[in-house]
Amino acid sequence: MQQHNLHFSEHHILITGVAGFIGSWLAESLLKLKNKVVGIDNFSSGTKENIINLMVFSEFQFIEHDVTRPLPKEAQQDFDYIFHLASMASPFEFPIYPLEILKTNIMGTINIIEFSLRKEIELVFSSTSEIYGEPHDNVPTPETFWGYVNSLGIRSCYDEGKRASEALLMAAKREYGLNAKIARIFNTYGARMRYGKHHGRVIPNFVVNALQNRPIEIYGSGIQTRSFLYILDLIEALILLANTHRSEMVFNLGNPQEITIIELARIILKLTKSNSQVIFRQSMPDDPSRRCPDITKAQTILKWHPKIDLEDGLRRTINFYRKTINSPIN
Ligand code: UDP
Numbered sequence: 001m002q003q004h005n006l007h008f009s010e011h012h013i014l015i016t017g018v019a020g021f022i023g024s025w026l027a028e029s030l031l032k033l034k035n036k037v038v039g040i041d042n043f044s045s046g047t048k049e050n051i052i053n054l055m056v057f058s059e060f061q062f063i064e065h066d067v068t069r070p071l072p073k074e075a076q077q078d079f080d081y082i083f084h085l086a087s088m089a090s091p092f093e094f095p096i097y098p099l100e101i102l103k104t105n106i107m108g109t110i111n112i113i114e115f116s117l118r119k120e121i122e123l124v125f126s127s128t129s130e131i132y133g134e135p136h137d138n139v140p141t142p143e144t145f146w147g148y149v150n151s152l153g154i155r156s157c158y159d160e161g162k163r164a165s166e167a168l169l170m171a172a173k174r175e176y177g178l179n180a181k182i183a184r185i186f187n188t189y190g191a192r193m194r195y196g197k198h199h200g201r202v203i204p205n206f207v208v209n210a211l212q213n214r215p216i217e218i219y220g221s222g223i224q225t226r227s228f229l230y231i232l233d234l235i236e237a238l239i240l241l242a243n244t245h246r247s248e249m250v251f252n253l254g255n256p257q258e259i260t261i262i263e264l265a266r267i268i269l270k271l272t273k274s275n276s277q278v279i280f281r282q283s284m285p286d287d288p289s290r291r292c293p294d295i296t297k298a299q300t301i302l303k304w305h306p307k308i309d310l311e312d313g314l315r316r317t318i319n320f321y322r323k324t325i326n327s328p329i330n
Contacts, residue, residue: 008239009034014079014121016067016112017086019046021193022126022185022234024054026083029235031057040075042066044100045088045199050192067108071115078119081242084112085126087162090199091155091284098157105161106168113172116180123180124242127166129254129291130159131184139258140294143184143250153286166250173249181241186254186293189313190231191320203228203314206265207321210274220283222262227292229255230313233306240302248301254293255306271314 013030017023018039023046027037036059039051043064054060063075067086087104088097109125116123133149135141149159172178187201195204209216237253259267265278298304308316 006033006236006239006243008243011035011080012078013037014075014077014082015039016082016084016108017041017046017126018054018062019043019048019050020085021050021190022188022231023083023085024050024192025190025231025235026085026238027051027054027060029239031060033239035059037061038063038075038077038079040065040067040071041086044097044104045090045093045194047194067111068103070111076115076119079121081122081124082112082116083124083126083238083242084109087126087158089128089158090194090201091158091287092197092199094158095154101157102161102164105158105165109165109168113168113178113180117172117176117178120179122242123169123178124238125165125169125180125182127162127182127184127250128158129184129186129252129293130155131163131166132288132291133159134286134288135290139290140256140292141252142294143252143297150286155286180249181244182250183238183241184250184252184293185234186229186252186291187226188229188231188234188254190317195321202226202261202264203268203317204321206268207272207314207318208325210268210272210276211318211322211325213275215277215279216265216269217279217281218261218265219281220261220287222265222280223260224283224287225258225260225290225292226264227255227258228264228310228313229253229306230308230316233308237298237302237304240304244302246301248297251298251302252293252295253298254295255310256293256295257306257310258290258292259310267311268314268318271311271318
């Protein structure tokens with residue numbers, strides 16, 4: 001654990017989406033810091049395996065619940081903070097569950113805002129770099145960029161859902177003084193991310209295929225870029241964000257080290273010593289050509305920057321998948 005400087009203990013915290021990739025890591029860190037955590041999830045994309053390790057903490061309570069409905073009585077506790085993370089987030093899910101994604105990000109966020117206002121709870125919302133859509137020349141992208149998003153496109157359920165969530169938070173702040181922070185999270189990776197054709201993200205997909213010496217599939221030319229943040233760096237930033245008393249509301253959280261998807265494939269093949277072939281497939285519709293955050297704001301206000309570089313984070317991630325897929329490389 002690298003969170004040696006974090007002073008964030010003895011709070012009572014609700015996490016929506018606790019069985020997801022980010023939620024499960026956040027819950028574990030908060031529990032280790034001696035906070036009391038209630039986690040909710042409907043397992044639409046989160047998994048029971050992700051929360052097994054949380055069950056050993058006596059200060060953890062799990063409630064199965066879909067955020068599109070108002071919180072059940074047992075979850076209506078006097079929290080100090082809510083981390084509202086619940087949502088599917090994989091581009092593979094966008095064409096399959098567009099309405100569910102929109103409902104989670106609109107009805108779910110309304111429910112969480114209303115509850116936060118009633119109980120005067122501070123709210124941290126997981127927004128996304130997706131709200132910027134295609135950044136064109138605005139790279140590294142600052143928080144002031146308005147975004148270039150196709151409202152009719154296949155990704156719009158997620159882009160516009162998250163944009164609607166941001167608008168709802170701003171409206172509740174203006175009208176009722178909601179105490180909220182918005183984390184615009186750029187591509188994040190680490191253990192426990194799902195892989196596979198139907199919901200996997202690029203890093204777990206490449207790592208698992210490389211470990212099994214199966215072909216790695218690049219969608220498009222591979223010259224599109226992303227910037228990858230290791231999960232523990234993100235967790236640290238989210239906790240710092242909750243803990244800041246500054247009035248600034250919106251922060252990019254990501255790693256400004258931008259690389260092409262081809263380069264990512266090359267590094268993963270090298271680190272796994274894999275013989276996998278690289279195959280090129282049709283690009284995903286409306287796939288952003290570049291993505292890289294300007295994190296000046298987080299650096300200056302939260303005093304945060306990513307500490308784990310890509311190769312280090314990838315080694316940790318590869319170790320996890322090597323153990324869990326039970327497929328030794330040859
Ligand atoms: N991608 C790929 N192969 C995969 C999964 C993704 O080439 O198996 C590409 C995808 O088209 C995108 C980039 O990798 O250009 C990042 O995809 P991911 O789904 O991880 O996240 P996104 O940044 O698109 O939300």
